[in-house]
Amino acid sequence: MQRNAIIFHGTGGNPEVCWLPWLGRRLADRGYAVEIPHYPGVNVEPIATFLPKVLGNHRFDENTVLVGHSGGAALLLAVLEHIDVTVSQAVLVAGYSTRPNTGDEPVLQSGYDWPAIRAHVRDLYFINSRQDPYGCDDKQGRAMFEQLGGTQIVRDDGHFGDHDQQYPTFELLDRLID
Structure with a gap:
């Protein structure tokens, strides 16, 4: 049983940004097959045309763990809605399901099939900060938690990594993932 x-x-x-390579190494050391794809189109290309590319590039099964940061976390909502299996875990770090600020958010769908998303993930975590400079805050996490259940974790830790916030490790993530 290969976990991925x-x-x-x-x-x-x-x-290569913030804690992503560190988490990849930690999971690989624990026996995971790890993918950290580069998607320059995330939150640039409309989700309707971007999502099929993402779905076609990866295999999802009951041994899959999904982790997304910011726009990548918002992408996970669409991925979870449109896959046809139940993955093991999904962790949305600084995630959101509605526009968190005044900027364009092409990664968001106009609406979500919340029961379908919930049916496609066994364990679901939302990690948000009360002090997120982009609006991907604890209120965004709470809105998703209220639709989907799971576990919401609220911290005071900015955006959990950004151009001006070094965040090379993220021990909490390593502990949360089975």
Whole structure:
């Protein structure tokens, strides 16, 4: 039984930003097959045309763990809605399901099939900060939690990594993932 993890960067990010490579190494050391794809189109290309590419590039099964940061976490909502299996875990870090600020958010769908999303993930975590500079805050996490259940974790830790916030490790994530 090969466990696999797919870690999605956020808007304008890449596989080498903040804690993503660190988490990838930690999970690989624990026996996971790890993918940290580079998707420059995340939150740039409309989700309707971007999502099929993402779904076609990865295999999802009951041993899959999904982790997304910011725009990558918002992407996970669409992924979970449109896959046809139940993955093991999904962790949305600084995630959101509605526009968190005044910027364009092409990664968001106009609406979500919340029961379908919930049916496609066994364990679901939302990690948000009360002090997120982009509005991907605890209120966004709470809105998703109220639709989907799972576990909401609220911290005071900015955006959990950004151009001006070094965040090379994220011990909590390592502990949360089975």
